[in-house]
Amino acid sequence: MSSANASSPLLWIHEDCISPTSPPFAEYPLAPAVWVWDDSLDWSLKRIVFVYECLLELPVAIERGDPVAVLQSEAERMGAERIVTVQSPSPRWAEIRSALRLPVEVLEPIPFVELRGTVDLKRFSRYWKRAQTPALLPGGTSPS
Amino acid sequence: MRRDFTDRDDLVAYLRHEFPSAAAIDPHVSPILGGRRQALGLLQQIQPARYAASRNYLAGAVTHLSPYIRHGVLTLAEVRDFALRRVANPFEALKFITELAWRDYWQRLYTAWGRGIALDREPYKTGHTDYADTLPPDLREARTGLACMDAFSRQLQETGYLHNHARMWMAAYVVHFRRVRWQAGAEWFLQHLLDGDPASNHLSWQWVASTFSHRPYFFNRENLEKYTGGSYCRECPARGHCDFEGTYDELSQRLFPIALDS
Ligand SMILES: Cc1cc2nc3c(=O)[nH]c(=O)nc-3n(C[C@H](O)[C@H](O)[C@H](O)COP(=O)(O)OP(=O)(O)OC[C@H]3O[C@@H](n4cnc5c(N)ncnc54)[C@H](O)[C@@H]3O)c2cc1C
Numbered sequence: 001m002s003s004a005n006a007s008s009p010l011l012w013i014h015e016d017c018i019s020p021t022s023p024p025f026a027e028y029p030l031a032p033a034v035w036v037w038d039d040s041l042d043w044s045l046k047r048i049v050f051v052y053e054c055l056l057e058l059p060v061a062i063e064r065g066d067p068v069a070v071l072q073s074e075a076e077r078m079g080a081e082r083i084v085t086v087q088s089p090s091p092r093w094a095e096i097r098s099a100l101r102l103p104v105e106v107l108e109p110i111p112f113v114e115l116r117g118t119v120d121l122k123r124f125s126r127y128w129k130r131a132q133t134p135a136l137l138p139g140g141t142s143p144s
Numbered sequence: 145m146r147r148d149f150t151d152r153d154d155l156v157a158y159l160r161h162e163f164p165s166a167a168a169i170d171p172h173v174s175p176i177l178g179g180r181r182q183a184l185g186l187l188q189q190i191q192p193a194r195y196a197a198s199r200n201y202l203a204g205a206v207t208h209l210s211p212y213i214r215h216g217v218l219t220l221a222e223v224r225d226f227a228l229r230r231v232a233n234p235f236e237a238l239k240f241i242t243e244l245a246w247r248d249y250w251q252r253l254y255t256a257w258g259r260g261i262a263l264d265r266e267p268y269k270t271g272h273t274d275y276a277d278t279l280p281p282d283l284r285e286a287r288t289g290l291a292c293m294d295a296f297s298r299q300l301q302e303t304g305y306l307h308n309h310a311r312m313w314m315a316a317y318v319v320h321f322r323r324v325r326w327q328a329g330a331e332w333f334l335q336h337l338l339d340g341d342p343a344s345n346h347l348s349w350q351w352v353a354s355t356f357s358h359r360p361y362f363f364n365r366e367n368l369e370k371y372t373g374g375s376y377c378r379e380c381p382a383r384g385h386c387d388f389e390g391t392y393d394e395l396s397q398r399l400f401p402i403a404l405d406s
Contacts, residue, residue, distance in 0.1 A: 017216040019180055037145075037163075043335060044170040046304045048163055049156055050338045053178025054217055056155075062145040064162075086216075089254040089343065112220040112248040121256060127249045128242070135241050136234040138225045 009105065010034060010080035011060075012071055014093060016109070017086040018054045023107040024084050025058075031084070034074050037064040038092070068099045075102055113140040152177075169335055174304045176211060176338055183212035192227040196239035201371050202307050210339035211305070213247065220244050247344055254343035261346045262327060264355040271402030275325035279332055283318065290387070291380035292368055293317055304338035309371050315352040316362045320399050321387050326353040362399060365389050 011024040011033035019025075024033065035055055037048075055062055063070045071083060082103040088094075097104055113134040120126040134140050145162065149155040160167045191205040198204030212218045224244055227237045234241075254261055268275075286294040286301075296310045306314070311333070318329040326349040333349075334340040350356035365388035369377045377383060390398070 015215055019217050019219075021180075022216055041166075042169075043166055043340070044172070044301075044304075045160065045163060045166045046170070046172055046174040046336070047338055047340065048159055048166050049173050050176065050178040050211060050304070051215060052155065052159060053152075053182075054180070054212075054215060055178075056147060056149075057179045057181065062147065064145060089251055089258075091258040094258075109216070110219045110221050112224065112244065119252065121249070121253055124246065124249050127252070128245060131245055131248070132242075135224065135245050136228070136238070138228055140221055140224065 007082065008080055009082050009084040010071070010075045010078055012036075012083050012085040013055075013058065013060050014085065014088060014090075015051070016088045016090070016093075018051065018058065020058055023086055023109065027107060028084060032074075032078050032080070033058070033060040034071065035060045035062050036067040036070045037062070038067050039065060040092070067096045071096075071100060072102065111140055170301050172302045172304075174302075174338055176208070176303065176305060178211075178217075180212075180217050183209065183217045186212070187218065187223065187226055190223075190227060190230065190240075192230050192237040192240040195237075195243075199239070199243070200309055201373070202309065203373060206307060208305065211337075214339040214341045214344075220248055247341075250341075250343040250347045253347060261343060261350075262330075264353075265350055266355050268360075269354040269358065269403060270320065270360050270400050272323060272400075275319070275323055277325060277328060279318070279324060279328045280322055283322070284332070289381055290317075291382075292372065292376035295376060300333070300336050304336050304340075306337070311348065312352060312361060313363055313368055315349050316360075317387075319349075319353045320360055320362050326350060326355065360400065362392075362395060363388065364392060364395055 009028055009031045011028060011031050013022070013024065013033050013035045017024070052062070061074065063074065075081070075083060082105060083100060084105045084107065085097070086107050086109050097106070113131045115130055115134070119130055146158055149158065156173050186207065186209055190207045194205040199206055209218060209223060213220060213223065224241055227240055228234055231237045282288045283293065283297055286297040288294055293314065296306060296314050299310070300306055315326070315329055318324050319326050330346050330349040333345050334342065337345065347356060352361045354360040365377065365386060368388060380386065388395070
């Protein structure tokens, strides 16, 4: 169906979500997925080998170049009209995401603990005062 | 890029060819294998109840899960949930879960500070401002003459993994004994660690340096000898006269005399 096809996503797998269980695969199990080796990386060979071995267990196309250009051309080639990925704290990830000229759906990573409102991060001890109780529960959420 | 390889050697040869600048940084390939299957195998072996008492020893019950957690191959949540199933009472896994929480904490700071994690968050509490900008070549080349530091340097570059205590000793050696700014050491670690993560790495270096803690972290030889089972000190050419000899008070006088005066 052309309308379903038109909204079909391309999954962007990046360095924080290299798992077959990560949210994009769980949400869109049939969608094509891509990994892009970012030309700006400054890693030694052993890091690249390790990550490549992780990627080989996933249904992803492994590409290389400028991530924005590669993601756009892959989306076009596959007839995808949006990109689905996972939130990352990396500023480089944010740059790529905001430079994309396609709609981007950002899924939340599976949380370690869910803490509502602002969390005082001045020192670990302050964070831990809030996080300890839920952190010791399966799923990381306090029973409400 | 290619997805079909006959074996690991085939993959490595291909990647050496495709990424010559990465091979030029360092040509080694780690014995640690990537992939979720490998990660799930390691997860089966964790011993959360033994962790608290032994984790500071190089031979302790640490998990080696960091490269997988770093890349989301395993989530902190699934490792925690698995650890909870391994113990009768959640408090038996408290120390292990607290260490998982350090990663969550650093990630939250990274979200808040972005590239700001690479800047000194606070002034050094060492009394010094004259830190060198670059890593001493003898450390990179594992020629310091200190058996421990030379072994850690080789292990970092050859395997991409170091025990947490070795990371702390090395960071303290670079910043406090060699007086090099923490950023130089942190960038070196990031190139090599398979778990290299800007947040955990930079902020741990800042914690050691004292630019994100109340006081500098340092150690003496007795401490290193105890937690390594003496293996480095026994064969060290600097045995008996290394930089780390002395009590904590003596070392503190030597390393931070200005801070102590004020
Ligand atoms: C100078 C320095 C640099 C570091 N750089 C990194 C880095 O780049 N990436 C990284 O993941 N960790 C880093 N750490 C933290 C810690 O050393 C490693 O996470 C740990 O040694 C990994 O080994 P493991 O999986 O056997 O740990 P375990 O002791 O088995 O711990 C289980 C998991 O908890 C997490 N964890 C444990 N301790 C810490 C900690 N102090 N901070 C953050 N997370 C922790 C890791 O995900 C680890 O895999 C650094 C520590 C120091 C002192």
